[in-house]
Amino acid sequence: MQFPITAILPELRATLATHTRLVLEAPPGAGKTTQLPLALLDAPWLEGRKLLMLEPRRVAARAAAGFMAAQLGERVGETVGYRIRFDNKVSARTRIEVVTEGILTRMLQDDPLLEGIGAILFDEFHERHLASDLGLALALDVQASVRDDLRIVVMSATLDGESLSRWLDAPRISSAGRSFPVHVDHFAARRDEALEHQVKRAVVDAIAAHPGDVLVFLPGLREITAAQRLLEGALPGIDILALHGELPVEQQSRLLQPDADGRRRIVLATNVAESSLTLPGVRVVIDSGLAREPRFDPNSGFSRLDTVAIAQSSADQRAGRAGRVAEGHAYRLWPESKRLDPQRRPELSQVDLAALALELAAWGGSDLRFVDAPPPGTLASARDLLQRLEAITPDGHISERGRRMLALGTHPRLAAMLLSARDNTSRALACDLAALLEARDPLRSRSDALAERWQALSSFRNGRTPADANRSALAAIDAAAMQWRRRLRIDTAPPAQIATHELGALLAHAYPDRIARQHPSDPRRYQLSNGRGARLFDDSALYGEPWLVIAELRHEAREALILRALPVDERRLRADFAPHWRESDEVRWDTAKQALLSERIERFDGIVLSARPAGKIDPDLAAAALTEAVRESGLDLLPWNDTLAQWRIRVQCLHAWMPELALPDFSDAALLATLDDWLRPAFVSLRRIDALDTSALSEALRGLVDWSLRQRIDALAPTRTLVPSGLERTIEYALHDDGTPASPVLAVKLQELFGLAETPRIADGRIALTLHLLSPGGRPLQVTQDLRGFWDRTYPDVKKEMKGRYPRHPWPDDPWNATATHRAKPRGT
Structure with missing residues (x-):
């Protein structure tokens, strides 16, 4: 059978004989999916090993395997086979395996050496599925580190093949398609x-x-x-x-x-x-x-x-x-x-990256080459969730539990729930929940009770489909739950009836961040363990439940709306999440009272269960509370004076002007981020923020700079400078709104600079001062950084205008050789 790609198969074979990467552009119908793998089977470099071909969809994977097997006159599972979720047809004879995306990732994670695999073909890469991008990144890492003979072929119909080939450093070959107008x-x-x-x-x-x-x-x-x-x-x-x-x-x-x-x-x-x-x-x-x-x-x-x-x-x-x-x-x-x-x-x-973050933790690093890098903020949030699920350690390494979760091949939330079940009956129930959470809603009603979905599923199994339920949706959920039981090797059938809180106890392990307690003063409001708030519908089926686990929320401006949830028993939560229940003394700053409050607080994660007055305030807790108050309200809460504020600005200016000094960053953001290092020790033994005086604040702040560097700061960014009149005048330092240094200002009467040709400079001569030249009455006459140009071009006009107004002050024709002075001329001269 001839396909448009047939004409370039010899070129493809020859290119892969000398290159380990290749980009193939071919439109739909060219035959790339079914003809290239067969054409490579006897390639010398393959040495009898397998070809893996990644297909984004199960339908396409089965169809491609079936078509190739038919071309060989065989059944699927002989030379050509496939592996998809919950189904595979391969044998010891299989040389071409068509796999879906999650399967490829598992194969790479389980055997990074890819023993027995000679090439990986990424079909339909233009669809840019997350698993395709991850699979390519992992395959490139394997190729670069341990398998330089591994062939990687990226096939696409509509992606920009030229830019992809440049990124991969790979040859690019294009095929015509079989296409009519x-x-x-x-x-x-x-x-x-x-x-x-x-x-x-x-x-x-x-x-x-x-x-x-x-x-x-x-x-x-x-x-x-x-x-x-x-x-x-x-x-x-x-x-x-x-x-x-x-x-x-x-x-x-x-x-x-x-x-x-x-x-x-x-x-x-x-x-x-x-x-x-x-x-x-x-x-x-x-x-x-x-x-x-x-x-x-x-x-x-x-x-x-x-x-x-x-x-x-x-x-x-x-x-x-x-x-x-x-x-x-x-x-x-x-x-x-x-x-x-x-x-x-x-x-x-644009998707949740929890599964990707877990894969990266299992791989042992996140410095992989992605065509497009994962968004850092989304990835950081995913890692926070994985820590809550105990899938990774605080330093980012995968835990043993995380490896077991990964092996289940589903979202980490669902994997955590499936692993939490204590016996086969609970595991079968967890399979039901996993199937319900992954599926579209089987009920037509807007009820927020997730238990009603499970009850509809149970009724369906007993031949009684509820009137408000979609029968085909329940059938699909039942089939998915059965697949989960088969995968987990659970022979026990799901129970027909359950106690009220059994589902919630399981769901809590998928959503530990959404365990919620009823607000003590408003039964429709709940506080979540992640510290946020949520509320029930007005006609909620969950009204009156003291504890919930929330599977779905609608985030709104003030409080989220609970869309799906299950009740859960507090005793079970205390048993299953024992480390998360804590009682401790806490000290906080009360802004309204301008005082420290000490309380004995009982918490479940971010939920405050009870609070009562505590005894004597611990000095360390007091210092921590005062520091936190500054962190929340900002540095303006501290007792700055002009001298200390100017010193801080001088350090910030030198930090920008002379980076080789390696001065610390004194910006608001940097100081707030390090409050515990420099400010908290100053608050020890204090009970109020205003008890910290300027002297103690200055000592705390200056302590961030070595003594020798402090001397250099005064030399390189002095507060005063000697002018030709013999007096010292103040230099004012300032920052722009974006935190960059403004030009330092020297305000001085014009007569005090007679005889000075060059603009004064600081910071080892790198920074010219901005001169505010003042009249004898202290009013500004000129702002300049070019004193020589002022004397040459502007001074004659200033002299003409000012001489009549200030006749008792000198206005020499030759300011270069005149004597600088801060005084008026003696009377009678």
Whole structure:
């Protein structure tokens, strides 16, 4: 069988014989997914080892493996096999393994040497999934450190191959696609028209106007189901088929073959049909312009699938599906004036990074080469969560518990919950919860009781689907829970009935940061263990529960709204989270009373359970409380005087002007960050902030600078300077709003500088003073840093104007040789 890529297979083989990295650009339909792995099987450098090919989606992984196996006249699992979540078909004979993204990461983590693997092919890399980016970063690290013979091939249909090849330092080869012209039309929606009705109109129009099958791109299963219901009644005799990631293998196989009876087909698909799959007979594409993509949802703490507009690259790729076998047509269901982003944004810039942070901890470092680096703030938050889950140590190393969590291949929150179960019945219940949390809501009601979802699942298992439940959603959750039990090797069936707080006790291990206690004065408000607040709906099913574990929140300006939660028993929390219950004396500064308060506080993490007056205030706690008050209110709370403030500014100026002095940073941010080092000792034995005098503050601040450097500060940035009149005048130092030094100012009467040609300088001559030249009455006449130029050009005009106004002061014609003075002329002269 000939494919467009067939012509360049010899070039690809030759390039990989001499290079260990390669970028392959090939549009959909070129055959890169199924032809390149087969062409490399007998490459000498492979030496009989395996090829791994990464596919972003399970449907595509199974389809690619099936097509390659069929070309060899074999069944899947012989020379060609696949591994996906909860399913694999490989054997001792398998030389090509098609794997999904999480599987590749596990293989790399379990065997960094990649024994028996000769090459890794990253298919559809333009989709920029988080696991693809991580897999490539890990593979590059392996190649650079221990496997310089490992081949890495990055294949893409729409990514900028030139920039990627530069980044990888790899040759780039491009293949033509099998493509015919595609005519693009924009099919406008009517006023307030639902998507499924617009799809129906477009499909009916396409069936009437154009030959061939129709491929409709929709964002998800809900939209597919709605459109399928409408079309089945409107187009009798035409097959209406769905294609999505949850479809059984048999139905997927049916879609990849022409209709046995030659009937026209309409395929309603998610973006799984964008790449890696070839649907025969498609001549028309109808594109909603929408897709479900992961976005970090702070409400749940997970990445959720949001409906978003696709990128232009995806729109082009979807349209190209209509031109695979003959001239085609594409209907776009958005206005022609709408502008799309050129390329997809990488997932790691917009999703929760807890799983990535755990993978990096397991790998032993975070200095990997990513095409786009993970956002530092998001990564830091993820590591904070992992510490709460006891998956990593405070210094960032993975714990033994963290390794067990990683092996489960799910979000660290769910992994922590699954590991917390004490017996098989609890583990089966945890599997139910994991399936519920990962799935779409099976209830149509807006109840905030997560227990009602589990009860609906239990009823479904007993043949009684609740009226407000979605049966297909419950079936999917039941199947996912079964897969989890199989994976954890749990033979015990989930219980049919449970005690009120059993689910909450499990969920607390997934959300230790969202364990919440009812506010003592307002039963609808709760304080969370992370220190934040939340409230219930007005008609909440959880009203009256003293303790909750919150699975989903809606973050709002003041307090978050609780969307899904479970009650939990305090006794169980005390048993399971014993180290988090603490009682200690705490001292704090009361701003209103301007006094220290000492209390005996009982806490569960950030939740204050009780507070009562304590006895004598401990000096160290008092110093810590006063220091914290300054940290919260700012340095202006301290007793600065002009002399100390100017000394601090002089140090800041020299810090910028002469970095070789290695002076400490005296900016507000730096001083506030180090209060415990320099200010806290000064507060020991004090009970009030105003008990700290300027002398003690000065000593504390100056203590940050070595004595020898203090002498240099006075020499390099003096407070006063001698002028030609014989007097010392003050130098004023200042900073701009952004903290950078302003030019230091010397304000002096003009007559005191007679005979001085050059502008005075400080900081070893690096910084010129700004001269504020004053009249005899102290009013400014000129501001300059060029004294010589002033005498030459400006002084004659100043003299002419000022001589009549101040006749008793000298205004010589030759200021260069006149005697400097601060006095007026004697009377009578």
